[in-house]
Amino acid sequence: MAAVGIAMTFLIKPGDRVVIHEPVWPNITNAARVRYAEIDIVSLKLKNDGSFLLDIDALHEKLKGARLFFLNSPNNPSGWVASEGDLKKILAICRETNTWIVADEVYSRLIYNGSPCAPSILSVAHPNDRVIVCNSFSKTWAMTGWRIGWLVVPKGLRDTFCDITEITHSAVSQFIQYGALAALSDSDFIEEFRTFCDQGRQIAVESLNAINGIEFIAPPGAFYAFFKVPGVKDSLQFSLDLLKTQRVAVAPGIGFGQSGEGFIRICFAQQIDELREAMDRLSRGILTHVSRI
Structure with a gap:
């Protein structure tokens, strides 16, 4: 930066x-x-x-x-x-x-x-x-x-x-x-880290594609999943609600500009067990939200 x-x-x-x-x-x-x-x-x-x-x-x-x-x-x-x-x-x-x-x-x-x-x-x-x-x-x-x-x-x-x-x-x-x-x-680190991120990427993709209403494909680069959540008009409030009810932290899309409103961002460069737990909590939070709209 x-x-x-x-x-x-x-x-x-x-x-x-x-x-x-x-x-x-x-x-x-x-x-x-x-x-x-x-x-x-x-x-x-x-x-x-x-x-x-x-x-x-x-x-x-x-x-x-x-x-x-x-x-x-x-x-x-x-x-x-x-x-x-x-x-x-x-x-x-x-x-x-x-x-x-x-x-x-x-x-x-x-x-x-x-x-x-x-x-x-x-x-x-x-x-x-x-x-x-x-x-x-x-x-x-x-x-x-x-x-x-x-x-x-x-x-x-x-x-x-x-x-x-x-x-x-x-x-x-x-x-x-x-x-x-x-x-x-360290000639091996880049490939090892890329493989680590790709494992998290696949977990994120599998979890998100299992949620009805979310259109998402595996991102071709970086280590984030950025996706639109049905019915979300205030991504900051939605992110705060997820933190409060599911104890999972995400970045609100509005933080990345007005065109990001309605989206949230997760980072999948995480330890596998922690990421699976986080995706389970995130899925529960999104499904609870979707059931109310």
Whole structure:
């Protein structure tokens, strides 16, 4: 997230228009707000099977006159993954409209189709394209809270970003740097962690598909299940009710933008026994709710 903030600091001036696709981690829109940007939203479309789709035509319209487009793939919270074809279209539009792309790819290695990583905007961009990619050790190497990552920036901008980094947080602590080196030296961890997440993913899918009224398919990336609950108009209150009655914690969809209202998010990167118990409680809570509507 610090990397996104640094990129926003470099690129955005007060009054610039920033296009962000929702649902999205709320710190992204807040990073733009603290720069006094005008925020324009493109909502991911929910398909009939429960998967998500970015409307490229709608994005094209939004990007006219925009300073920056924020792209998060694999996406938190929906698990949506942009295909290479999507990325080529997005890049072509941004070239046409002279719009910067800030791409958050922190979940890039947590993908479940057998590939080592999700398609990256870097695979289709040229060195002089207006593209900045943010990545992190937080997710893939399970180093959440250590606050270490990296930026890929156009040629010639490295020193500028180093200056911004120095005045925002000075440097990454030495012990964290050693931790990152240790993570990189473990050639097996990524595959083991991906397998661990995929086991949780299958448990979540089985549990959710057993509940009448929920349309859901296994998310292609990240480690979240994001799904719409029938009849839920206030996802925050529904989440609080689940906590009170079932003692299970979920994230309300409204926390990821207005387009997330009516949804809830769960994290399936959990120990198997705990996840099964949590899904049982969640199922009871949803079924009780559905029986009342």
